[in-house]
Amino acid sequence: MSKIICSAAIRGAHNIVDKAEQKYQEVLDKWGPDHPVGFPNTAYYLPIIYGILGVPVSKLGDVRPVLEKCRSLLPPLVSEKVWLPYLAPTLEAGMATFFAEEIIEAIRYLEYPDFYTKQEDPIGGNIWLGAADDIILRKRGVEFVDGTAPGFAAILGAPPTKEIAAEIAKELQEKNLYVFMCAENNGVRMSEQLVEAGVQIGWPTRLVSFGPDYTATVFAMGFATRAAMSFGGIKPGDFRGNLLYNKNRIFAFAMPLGPVSDEWYANAAGAINWGFPVIADTPIPEILPTGICTYEHVVSNVPHSEIVQRAVEVRGLKVTVSKIDIPVSYGPAFEGERIRKDDLYLECGGGKTKGVELTVSRDLDEVEDGHVEMIGPDLDQIKDGSKLPFAMLIEVAGRQMQEDFEPILERQIHHLVNYAEGIMHIGQRAIMWLRVGKAAVEKGFRLKHLGTIIHAKYHQEFGAICDKVQVKIYTEEAKVDEVLALARKVYEARDKRVDRMTDETEETFYSCTLCQSFAPSHVCIITPERTGMCGAYNWLDGKASYEINPTGPNQPIVKGECIDPVLGKWKGTDEFIFKASRQKFQTASAYSLVHDPMTACGCFECIATILPLCNGVMIVNRDYLGMTPCGMKFTTLAGMVGGGEVTPGFLGVSKHYIASRKFLLAEGGLKRVVWMPQMLKKELEAKLKSRGEELGIPNLFDIIADDTKGTTEEEILPFLEEAGHPALTMESIL
Amino acid sequence: MALEIPKVSYSGKIKEIVLGKGDKALTVGGETSYPFYLFEGQMPLKPRIAMEVYDSPPEDWAPTALEPFADVASDPVAWARKCIDTYGAEMIALQLVSTDPNGENRSAEEAAALTKKVAEAVDVPLIVWGCNNAEKDTEVLKKIAEDCAGRSLMIGPVTEANYKQVGAVAIGYEHTVIASTPIDINLAKQLNILLGNLGVPDGRILIDPTTGALGYGLEYGYSVMERIRMAALTQEDERLQFPMICNLGKEVWKTKEAKQSRDEAPKLGDPAKRGVLMEAITAQLVLAAGADILIMRHPESIALIQDMLNDLLAA
Amino acid sequence: MALSGIEIFKKLPKTNCGECGVPTCLAFAMKLATGQAELSACPYVSDEVRAEIDEASAPPIRTLTIGTGDRAVKLGGETVMFRHEKRFENPPGLALMLSDTMDDSVVNEKLSKFKDLEFERVGLILRPQMLALKEESGDAGKFAAFVKRVIDQIDAGIILMSDKPEVMAEALKICKDKKPLIYAATKDTAEAMGNLAKEAACPLAVKGSGLDEVMAITDKLMGMGLKDLVIDSQPVNVKKALEDQVGIRRSALVKKVKQLGFPTITFPGQLTDSKMKEALIASLLIAKYAGIIVLSEMEGHNVFPLLLDSLNIYTDPQRPMAVEEKVYEIGGPREDSPVLITSNFSLTYFIVSGEVESSRVPAWLLIKDTEGLSVLTAWAAGKFAADTVAMFVKKSGIADRVKHRKLVIPGYLAGMSGELEEELPDWQILVGPREAAHLPAYLKQWSA
Numbered sequence A: 001m002s003k004i005i006c007s008a009a010i011r012g013a014h015n016i017v018d019k020a021e022q023k024y025q026e027v028l029d030k031w032g033p034d035h036p037v038g039f040p041n042t043a044y045y046l047p048i049i050y051g052i053l054g055v056p057v058s059k060l061g062d063v064r065p066v067l068e069k070c071r072s073l074l075p076p077l078v079s080e081k082v083w084l085p086y087l088a089p090t091l092e093a094g095m096a097t098f099f100a101e102e103i104i105e106a107i108r109y110l111e112y113p114d115f116y117t118k119q120e121d122p123i124g125g126n127i128w129l130g131a132a133d134d135i136i137l138r139k140r141g142v143e144f145v146d147g148t149a150p151g152f153a154a155i156l157g158a159p160p161t162k163e164i165a166a167e168i169a170k171e172l173q174e175k176n177l178y179v180f181m182c183a184e185n186n187g188v189r190m191s192e193q194l195v196e197a198g199v200q201i202g203w204p205t206r207l208v209s210f211g212p213d214y215t216a217t218v219f220a221m222g223f224a225t226r227a228a229m230s231f232g233g234i235k236p237g238d239f240r241g242n243l244l245y246n247k248n249r250i251f252a253f254a255m256p257l258g259p260v261s262d263e264w265y266a267n268a269a270g271a272i273n274w275g276f277p278v279i280a281d282t283p284i285p286e287i288l289p290t291g292i293c294t295y296e297h298v299v300s301n302v303p304h305s306e307i308v309q310r311a312v313e314v315r316g317l318k319v320t321v322s323k324i325d326i327p328v329s330y331g332p333a334f335e336g337e338r339i340r341k342d343d344l345y346l347e348c349g350g351g352k353t354k355g356v357e358l359t360v361s362r363d364l365d366e367v368e369d370g371h372v373e374m375i376g377p378d379l380d381q382i383k384d385g386s387k388l389p390f391a392m393l394i395e396v397a398g399r400q401m402q403e404d405f406e407p408i409l410e411r412q413i414h415h416l417v418n419y420a421e422g423i424m425h426i427g428q429r430a431i432m433w434l435r436v437g438k439a440a441v442e443k444g445f446r447l448k449h450l451g452t453i454i455h456a457k458y459h460q461e462f463g464a465i466c467d468k469v470q471v472k473i474y475t476e477e478a479k480v481d482e483v484l485a486l487a488r489k490v491y492e493a494r495d496k497r498v499d500r501m502t503d504e505t506e507e508t509f510y511s512c513t514l515c516q517s518f519a520p521s522h523v524c525i526i527t528p529e530r531t532g533m534c535g536a537y538n539w540l541d542g543k544a545s546y547e548i549n550p551t552g553p554n555q556p557i558v559k560g561e562c563i564d565p566v567l568g569k570w571k572g573t574d575e576f577i578f579k580a581s582r583q584k585f586q587t588a589s590a591y592s593l594v595h596d597p598m599t600a601c602g603c604f605e606c607i608a609t610i611l612p613l614c615n616g617v618m619i620v621n622r623d624y625l626g627m628t629p630c631g632m633k634f635t636t637l638a639g640m641v642g643g644g645e646v647t648p649g650f651l652g653v654s655k656h657y658i659a660s661r662k663f664l665l666a667e668g669g670l671k672r673v674v675w676m677p678q679m680l681k682k683e684l685e686a687k688l689k690s691r692g693e694e695l696g697i698p699n700l701f702d703i704i705a706d707d708t709k710g711t712t713e714e715e716i717l718p719f720l721e722e723a724g725h726p727a728l729t730m731e732s733i734l
Numbered sequence B: 001m002a003l004e005i006p007k008v009s010y011s012g013k014i015k016e017i018v019l020g021k022g023d024k025a026l027t028v029g030g031e032t033s034y035p036f037y038l039f040e041g042q043m044p045l046k047p048r049i050a051m052e053v054y055d056s057p058p059e060d061w062a063p064t065a066l067e068p069f070a071d072v073a074s075d076p077v078a079w080a081r082k083c084i085d086t087y088g089a090e091m092i093a094l095q096l097v098s099t100d101p102n103g104e105n106r107s108a109e110e111a112a113a114l115t116k117k118v119a120e121a122v123d124v125p126l127i128v129w130g131c132n133n134a135e136k137d138t139e140v141l142k143k144i145a146e147d148c149a150g151r152s153l154m155i156g157p158v159t160e161a162n163y164k165q166v167g168a169v170a171i172g173y174e175h176t177v178i179a180s181t182p183i184d185i186n187l188a189k190q191l192n193i194l195l196g197n198l199g200v201p202d203g204r205i206l207i208d209p210t211t212g213a214l215g216y217g218l219e220y221g222y223s224v225m226e227r228i229r230m231a232a233l234t235q236e237d238e239r240l241q242f243p244m245i246c247n248l249g250k251e252v253w254k255t256k257e258a259k260q261s262r263d264e265a266p267k268l269g270d271p272a273k274r275g276v277l278m279e280a281i282t283a284q285l286v287l288a289a290g291a292d293i294l295i296m297r298h299p300e301s302i303a304l305i306q307d308m309l310n311d312l313l314a315a
Numbered sequence C: 001m002a003l004s005g006i007e008i009f010k011k012l013p014k015t016n017c018g019e020c021g022v023p024t025c026l027a028f029a030m031k032l033a034t035g036q037a038e039l040s041a042c043p044y045v046s047d048e049v050r051a052e053i054d055e056a057s058a059p060p061i062r063t064l065t066i067g068t069g070d071r072a073v074k075l076g077g078e079t080v081m082f083r084h085e086k087r088f089e090n091p092p093g094l095a096l097m098l099s100d101t102m103d104d105s106v107v108n109e110k111l112s113k114f115k116d117l118e119f120e121r122v123g124l125i126l127r128p129q130m131l132a133l134k135e136e137s138g139d140a141g142k143f144a145a146f147v148k149r150v151i152d153q154i155d156a157g158i159i160l161m162s163d164k165p166e167v168m169a170e171a172l173k174i175c176k177d178k179k180p181l182i183y184a185a186t187k188d189t190a191e192a193m194g195n196l197a198k199e200a201a202c203p204l205a206v207k208g209s210g211l212d213e214v215m216a217i218t219d220k221l222m223g224m225g226l227k228d229l230v231i232d233s234q235p236v237n238v239k240k241a242l243e244d245q246v247g248i249r250r251s252a253l254v255k256k257v258k259q260l261g262f263p264t265i266t267f268p269g270q271l272t273d274s275k276m277k278e279a280l281i282a283s284l285l286i287a288k289y290a291g292i293i294v295l296s297e298m299e300g301h302n303v304f305p306l307l308l309d310s311l312n313i314y315t316d317p318q319r320p321m322a323v324e325e326k327v328y329e330i331g332g333p334r335e336d337s338p339v340l341i342t343s344n345f346s347l348t349y350f351i352v353s354g355e356v357e358s359s360r361v362p363a364w365l366l367i368k369d370t371e372g373l374s375v376l377t378a379w380a381a382g383k384f385a386a387d388t389v390a391m392f393v394k395k396s397g398i399a400d401r402v403k404h405r406k407l408v409i410p411g412y413l414a415g416m417s418g419e420l421e422e423e424l425p426d427w428q429i430l431v432g433p434r435e436a437a438h439l440p441a442y443l444k445q446w447s448a
Ligand code: SF4
Pocket: A512, A513, A514, A515, A516, A523, A524, A531, A532, A533, A534, A535, A536, A537, A601, A603, A604
């Protein structure tokens, strides 16, 4: 921590504790140690002292030991020469500051019982509300827990003008934050500025004028401390628990507006203990590295126009968008609508014009949240029945965002756009196809609204990874070409990355237990080279799904020590399977059909099984309804191997996995495959051919038999023999 | 040689949850064995039965189900009192059907005012069940939680869609949440984790696994309940070690066969006995699968179940 | 541990001759492993292999049949403690108790009621299948005459109940062809009853108080070469009844106690005087492993719920129940009534039809065969795709029965509405609510 900040904070803390001691002596002399003292209507005494130290202060006599504690916490003033690691002592000074300020404010209640209004709103000319009582705490605290109010801004001082004050207050309100105000900047206080500007203040508008002095900071901090006790079940005195609760759950920050005095520094140091960062409008030293706070500790010299946005970022606050502001209805009921030729107003992509959509991640400062830009003609500038080139570039930034999540977000565009009434969307990437119906245009729908939809839904559904979303929509040919070129580069890089990823390079796999709803002991282990058997979840999906929904069906599995690289067994996966199958299975191979194959759920895309006579493996996909050489149709097979059971010799596989380098490694891989339905072969043709090349059997694709060659082992065997299929000479599959 | 029945070794225990407040408070849970397997574990606390009370006069009820309440059907407070005074109800479940936006759409304020009246009129534990519309329930249950602060209600259904809002008021105003998921062990577990993360104390969570009526999908809930119990007791699945509640009365009594008269279904015997048995058998089966709290309608089926409970739990 | 399909396959001839009724040895092995075939269907396995496979694949609880023909009741064959672990195999037989001391008229009345108790549900016929004929007169001739009178009137699985071997012998003469269950061998009559059962080739029940006594008797009978046994442990109360049922099933499954590897027979009427409570005890016994449940009374109001209980519990959790594909008329629909379509998963059908019914809006409900999958799963598996739905709608003939052309599809399948409109150009596709519970509200505002 900066030495300047530390020395100032420690100086300030000394001043405040001195002041508290002096005040205390005065009232003690006057009323004696048995006189009651405290904040009104609360069961939490002086809440910071109670929450952090576990000391219930109810009479003046109780104050003495607390002041002693303050003294013992106070580090010596920083001298010019000695350089110490300052963080810890400074934080302790901050703590002492709050204890002392609570005492000062409690004494104020004693000396001037009517100084504060003691209710939710200002009364007459008195705008100072003072400590929140327990009724307010409960009512407002609920909002902190359920997220309707994610946190608060503790503002000290005031911005230069009442207009700026009103602007900042409004912006904070829009983010659903409470604004807790105290202290003066050159005799000006933000609460008073707001009143002058005609803004209504009080708890109901979330603009809370706690008190005129910096000591009123403790009302904000006390509120947070009590919230942890009453909503987090944190016991009084469990200071660690209390501070962590606040750091993790209350999105609060301190915002000193105006020159920062020693006393303000002391308060700021205190707030950092709670994990609340400090965002200042003046050029004070910054403390960027993270530690106590989730991200930066002190960020300074932020212009007033950006200060709220910056604060929100630094505290890691999530934007919530509750309503999608578009002129047509929006919901799953409209997903499957078709726009017919006669209803068509605009058509883009789909082979008719150039069309592309791309989601990319950017740095936080490169994205302006909610920015939607239309470049080129929109629907009101074109004629009914037009065609336009189209590009949508979605730029996303977030602390938890990873490049790997881009394709997952991008894939969502399809159904998100389709939910809008009167809009039809098909495909993705550069083969996207968009149709807008006349009715939608009549209702006022514009292409720009696609951006509104994406912005809102990305926040709603992927808030965990998206902090900021901006969307640019292009309908000018030249611009579309630019995006297209960029997209091609991105797609290529993505595909390469996925291609390069192997089960050896990644330490973490993902599970999927979605199918346990009907197959109680089923667990899919999803590795970079082995997708879930339904084909719907690959490794990246697993990863993203976990980030978005950490308690959901996709959990990370640290694969741990490799037990058998050919079977595909790891310590970590086995442990996970034991637990997730609810102790039914101890182990499973990721790459074998015969030795401890994985459980099968029922929604596998294909089933692989052995053909003993051919010494090989056959694969049949769900869509193939005919007989297969194993003597069973897909449906018969599915009936025998589903339900979360392990059936040696039978395995549910996804289409994608068939072309993986890890496909049935234990049985010899793709070389073992002697039969597939022709439709499946065709679908996988390109991939199978290139795998054949890799394996040094360039004609492998051609020598795999299919239903045109036969549907019994006896029928296909001669074909395989003639073709010299490698399986025939491999080690016996049984 | 005497036979030794192979015993299951139970490593878990269901959490004990206190329902309601004061003299009439009840405690459920505490099991260390599968339901009623007293030969190898404990079931120290008897499952409890709450009697249904509706917030608006029942429409279209089977005559046999309506008959006991005909005189109080339009007065929920009197209805609740009658359950207690005449039928010895140990718990009341207020079904807030009239708040349904697809139906009467009564406001949260009305529902809260009514709940408060009922809460004041009875001293037994009170369950408040919404209309199963997550959005509306949020509004209604929030208001009720606030207005009945400290009454220790059981409020639900709390779902993934509204657990934050309802969970928060439950914490703030000290109520117990009924964590409701659609017949799925993993979703049940996930919701319990989420509620825990939110800060709802373990002593204030009940699992509603979703119950179907006999002949109408009962088996799905039955098996999920068995699996939840198994996970809780033998697989140390701590987030499933909560008592389970089944809101079965309304499911059973809305089925065709529970309502048909003798003329409509001559082969189905005495309509009154049939309805009672359908409800009681549904109850008996969910008890066998692990239910700790039942919400039921007919005094006779309740009496039958009480009798069975006494037999099954006899010392 | 049962053998896996592959292990069985290794022991088969591997000739794929197809004589067993399936095309390959592998397919046959899989059927054996899942209990869907009998080894005897393959004529080419050696005796040695047969013994090996039989031994390994015999279920730990004996499968046996009581009665013959249409009303034969198959019992036992259970392999799990909880239905979700695989499935419960053979639902319990519900038996009505009749005594030879009852008046003829009473017996006749009970029998005619018994015959009437038949219910159709999800394409299945549910009915009680057994009669327990009890000798209380002490008179062999009277009992035999009684048995004769009953079996002349009705075809059912018969349980002959008498403690006296000589009485039993007489009765068997009359009905042994019907493969009745002989009830029961006690520790005193084991040998005599055992011999009777052996001669008549009928299954035999064992009655002992408590499992130890039962085991002693079954042990003896097994020694005599009897295989088809049924157990009655004579519990004194409900609690003990549950304990015994669990104990028997678990001992057989977990500890492979051969003496307890048989289905059970229970008498809930012995545990209570109340008919209602008797039904309740029976309902618990259905869920908890009873093989036969003998009831003292059978009326629609107790039998129907118990049959539902048994249907629910014995439904294969991995193979959903399905209803027939057709147009269902609910509440007498007319040509302007709404037309709805959904999957043939039985639960979907029950819930949807229930809600439509409670809406009191008459409607046509089209149930499409989706192999018992629920709407979303069926859609994902391609069994509720626009083309096949369209085909079904066309051939269902609904177009001739309504004037309008509006089809309501499940809310979850909104995604297919466009495609379906293309397949069914005459129809307007409406997206219904996602939850069945919202159907009444939806239907009430529906207009043709
Ligand atoms: S099959 Fe698909 S959905 Fe099912 S568990 Fe595997 S990955 Fe998940």
